[in-house]
Amino acid sequence: MVQLRVNGSEHALEIEPRLTLAEALRERLGLTGTKLVCAQGACGACTVLVNGERVTSCIMLAVMADGSEITTIEGLAAPDGTPHPLQAAFVEHDALQCGFCTPGQIMSAVAFLRDNPHPSEDDIRRGMAGNLCRCAAYIGIREAIADAAERMEQPR
Ligand code: FES
Ligand code: FES
Known part of the structure; x- marks a missing residue:
């Protein structure tokens, strides 16, 4: 068991x-x-x-x-259904095509941002290197993570 x-x-x-x-x-x-x-x-x-x-x-x-x-x-979403800032940012930045890598990207980014709340683009590139996207939506993914980092700094 x-x-x-x-x-x-x-x-x-x-x-x-x-x-x-x-x-x-x-x-x-x-x-x-x-x-x-x-x-x-x-x-x-x-x-x-x-x-x-x-x-x-x-x-x-x-x-x-x-x-x-x-x-x-x-x-990941709040109990009232409000998406996590990373989920919202991925949608707004169109950070996906087929979406197959997206849950893994977002879960990985949750831990990444917890440990690196103010990442540079290079930090994001390196910190997210273990998450591949076969659709190559990397630009949107990096933008979404950077945007989510800023949103998560604001009091919610
Ligand atoms: S499905 Fe687990 S690392 Fe690719
Ligand atoms: S959006 Fe298709 S693999 Fe990443």
Whole structure:
């Protein structure tokens, strides 16, 4: 039995030891916002937060997350449905094409901005290097992250 606290809700799951965290989230909890692309830890599409740190959930076994606090893209908006500043900025800056990398980009950026609240463009470039976008929407992605950093400075 594995105990996961996902987006504030407790889940006790009977799972096979080989199940990855990404598979547990998608297939057992129906949280398909977490995307699977390479399934090899190379693209960042499956990024979620585990105890606040970004993790490529396709290469983490769910059993390794036993007892952890997990945040996925579904848990990012405020309880009243207001999008997170990063979600709003991605929409406004048109920071996507197919959108497949977007949940991972945003989850990664949440942890990045927490650790680097005033990033330069170069900081963003380096800090987000683990999240690939096959549509090459990188300019919009960097603009959205920079804009979200400014929004998050304002009192909300
Ligand atoms: S799907 Fe996990 S890193 Fe690519
Ligand atoms: S928007 Fe298509 S992979 Fe990034």
